[in-house]
Amino acid sequence: MIDARGILFNSVVGKELRTRMRGWRSIAVVSAYMLVLGVIAISFLVQEAGPTAGQSSQIGVQLFQALAGVQLFLILFVTPASTAGAISGERQRQTWDLLLVTRLSTFGIVWGKLVAGLAFNVLLIFASLPLFSLVFLFGGVAPNDIVNLYIVFLATVLLLGTVSLFISALTRRLAAAMIISNVVALILGVGITLLAVYLENWGTQQYLPGPTGMQAVPSPPLTPLAQLDPFVALASALPNGSNSSFLGGLGMVHHAFGILGTLHLWAVYAICAVLISAALLALTTYFARHTPRWLVRDAA
Amino acid sequence: MIEAAEQVDEVADPEIDSDLAIQIEGMVKCYGRTTAVDHLSMHVPRGSIYGFVGPNGAGKTTTIRTLATLQRPDSGTVLLDGLDVLAEPGRVRDRVGYMPDFFGVYDTLTVEEYLDFYGASYRIPTARRRRLIEELLQVVDLTEKHAQPVEVLSRGMKQRLGLARCLIHDPEVLLLDEPASGMDPRARIELREILRDLSNLNKTVIVSSHILPELAEMCTHIGVIQAGRIIAEGLVGDVIAALSHGPRLRIQMLVPDQLEIVARAIAEFTGSSADVLDERTLVAPFDGSDGDMAELLAALVARGAQVTSFALETGTLEDVFLQATERWEEET
Numbered sequence: 001m002i003d004a005r006g007i008l009f010n011s012v013v014g015k016e017l018r019t020r021m022r023g024w025r026s027i028a029v030v031s032a033y034m035l036v037l038g039v040i041a042i043s044f045l046v047q048e049a050g051p052t053a054g055q056s057s058q059i060g061v062q063l064f065q066a067l068a069g070v071q072l073f074l075i076l077f078v079t080p081a082s083t084a085g086a087i088s089g090e091r092q093r094q095t096w097d098l099l100l101v102t103r104l105s106t107f108g109i110v111w112g113k114l115v116a117g118l119a120f121n122v123l124l125i126f127a128s129l130p131l132f133s134l135v136f137l138f139g140g141v142a143p144n145d146i147v148n149l150y151i152v153f154l155a156t157v158l159l160l161g162t163v164s165l166f167i168s169a170l171t172r173r174l175a176a177a178m179i180i181s182n183v184v185a186l187i188l189g190v191g192i193t194l195l196a197v198y199l200e201n202w203g204t205q206q207y208l209p210g211p212t213g214m215q216a217v218p219s220p221p222l223t224p225l226a227q228l229d230p231f232v233a234l235a236s237a238l239p240n241g242s243n244s245s246f247l248g249g250l251g252m253v254h255h256a257f258g259i260l261g262t263l264h265l266w267a268v269y270a271i272c273a274v275l276i277s278a279a280l281l282a283l284t285t286y287f288a289r290h291t292p293r294w295l296v297r298d299a300a
Numbered sequence: 301m302i303e304a305a306e307q308v309d310e311v312a313d314p315e316i317d318s319d320l321a322i323q324i325e326g327m328v329k330c331y332g333r334t335t336a337v338d339h340l341s342m343h344v345p346r347g348s349i350y351g352f353v354g355p356n357g358a359g360k361t362t363t364i365r366t367l368a369t370l371q372r373p374d375s376g377t378v379l380l381d382g383l384d385v386l387a388e389p390g391r392v393r394d395r396v397g398y399m400p401d402f403f404g405v406y407d408t409l410t411v412e413e414y415l416d417f418y419g420a421s422y423r424i425p426t427a428r429r430r431r432l433i434e435e436l437l438q439v440v441d442l443t444e445k446h447a448q449p450v451e452v453l454s455r456g457m458k459q460r461l462g463l464a465r466c467l468i469h470d471p472e473v474l475l476l477d478e479p480a481s482g483m484d485p486r487a488r489i490e491l492r493e494i495l496r497d498l499s500n501l502n503k504t505v506i507v508s509s510h511i512l513p514e515l516a517e518m519c520t521h522i523g524v525i526q527a528g529r530i531i532a533e534g535l536v537g538d539v540i541a542a543l544s545h546g547p548r549l550r551i552q553m554l555v556p557d558q559l560e561i562v563a564r565a566i567a568e569f570t571g572s573s574a575d576v577l578d579e580r581t582l583v584a585p586f587d588g589s590d591g592d593m594a595e596l597l598a599a600l601v602a603r604g605a606q607v608t609s610f611a612l613e614t615g616t617l618e619d620v621f622l623q624a625t626e627r628w629e630e631e632t
Contacts, residue, residue, distance in 0.1 A: 010420075010421075011417055011420035011421045012421070014417070014420070015406065015409070015413075015417045018408075018409070018413070019406055019408045019409060022408050023408060093404035094400070094402050094403050094404040095403065095404045095405070095406065097365075097368075097370055097398070097400055097403070098398075098400075098403060098418075098465070099421070100369075100370060101368050101369065101370065101393055101396065101398045102393070102418065102421035102422055103390070103393060103394065103421065103422050103423050103469075104421050293332070
């Protein structure tokens with residue numbers, strides 16, 4: 001019989017969680033993370049909820065959007081930092097070989113590293129949940145909006161976590177893995193957004209003469225590239241205050257993956273993240289034991 | 301039994317010798333254009349402490365890492381306890397305890413947590429792990445440190461903790477790559493004692509080192525590796541006897557200009573020539589009795605030699621190693 005609990009929570013997970021949460025660093029990261037989000041929320045409320053404030057629900061939606069954007073940006077920085085060292089750090093510390101000679105499978109070790117790395121990020125994003133619940137005081141945001149948003153967050157953490165773990169398997173030095181992972185995270189997060197903006201010509205509404213005068217040209221459907229963009233996915237999951245997505249009609253993907261019907265873009269993004277993560281996990285498992293030649297030191 | 305290494309070009313299903321814990325035939329491992337291990341054949345009897353001696357870069361670590369299933373040989377057969385390391389790496393890992401030349405520890409874990417983690421990684425049940433850890437800490441003399449973070453341990457203590465880690469799954473074969481490197485003399489003595497204890501538990505231990513005199517004291521068998529090949533292998537005493545030049549007299553004079561007098565006296569007395577080591581010291585082969593030695597000394601003094609040191613040297617492992625590798629280089 002397959003021991004599901006043993007696979008999910010093997011000794012590596014226990015050891016990683018124990019060592020990560022011991023000492024001041026993790027507490028400092030959680031505190032700093034919450035401080036940044038808290039300051040944003042309070043500043044927003046001070047600025048927007050004064051006597052000249054607009055409609056209450058609009059404030060709620062704007063606060064929700066602001067917190068969501070900042071949290072996704074934080075995820076871009078924190079997730080690579082918590083997983084990029086998983087394998088390269090062990091190699092640098094000269095403990096990796098000792099793990100490989102145990103009875104743990106290579107997948108078990110890699111999986112344990114991933115679960116432990118993601119667990120910390122999941123802790124961070126769920127620690128921010130009380131801040132997000134502030135928006136319910138103002139209205140305009142439905143509970144399922146928060147669920148959709150957290151699916152985007154979790155998918156992003158998974159995607160960046162597996163990307164960073166893969167980079168970690170291809171590097172020997174912790175610092176190198178950190179730098180490369182952060183650059184890749186920025187490209188994934190910001191680079192694709194900019195590329196998508198450029199390719200889609202977003203933000204510039206085009207008008208053409210029509211039978212009844214100048215008419216707005218409907219925006220073209222999003223390229224598949226945008227389906228991998230966490231910020232585009234976030235925008236598709238955010239409400240705009242009028243029972244619609246922040247992206248409007250662009251937030252829907254028709255004939256998703258060729259076989260599915262119409263899906264929200266954030267759902268397509270989440271499915272893409274899971275599929276890519278599974279592929280990266282397989283590659284990481286391979287490279288974790290079959291160390292690339294450029295990493296092999298002359299051990300003779 | 302001394303076995304001169306011979307090149308084995310093709311090794312087809314070698315016969316498995318059940319008396320051997322480790323049997324390697326014709327192993328080759330290359331890193332790019334560099335051949336780290338070149339048709340190496342090695343035979344380690346069960347229950348032996350096998351000193352694996354060779355200069356840096358000779359192929360010791362590559363051989364040991366292959367045995368630990370951490371890398372694959374390009375060709376050849378590598379058997380551990382009769383199991384092929386390529387075909388059954390999982391079962392091999394059950395039987396092997398591996399300690400690399402340099403290894404790190406998880407500093408924030410306590411000594412007990414450290415061993416518990418590896419115990420769990422070897423799938424030892426929790427209840428058995430607790431008892432096992434207590435016993436192992438006693439073996440490596442770290443019981444008092446059980447609740448201390450690993451980071452406060454000295455290098456010698458960390459090395460002993462590493463040994464305890466190797467033993468946690470009760471392996472039959474221990475692979476210790478340069479275990480004494482960087483240790484102070486006291487820690488080396490402690491390590492030697494632990495290895496003797498392990499030998500008494502009927503473990504097979506492979507110890508690689510270039511601290512040769514120490515290996516001679518603690519090993520039952522020895523294999524000399526040079527340029528990726530075993531050039532001599534067998535019981536320590538047999539290897540020393542076969543490869544060394546036999547006992548030699550080392551004579552040191554007070555002043556430099558007496559070497560000629562002494563060399564002539566030795567030639568007359570023993571019929572062999574002496575090698576000059578420096579301006580005041582020479583060595584010469586000598587297989588006479590204690591009485592012969594006393595006579596030679598008296599003869600030297602009678603000829604006016606001011607002898608400050610006069611001692612018989614038997615071949616040390618260091619001598620054997622140097623002679624064997626020099627001879628091999630000359631022959632090849």
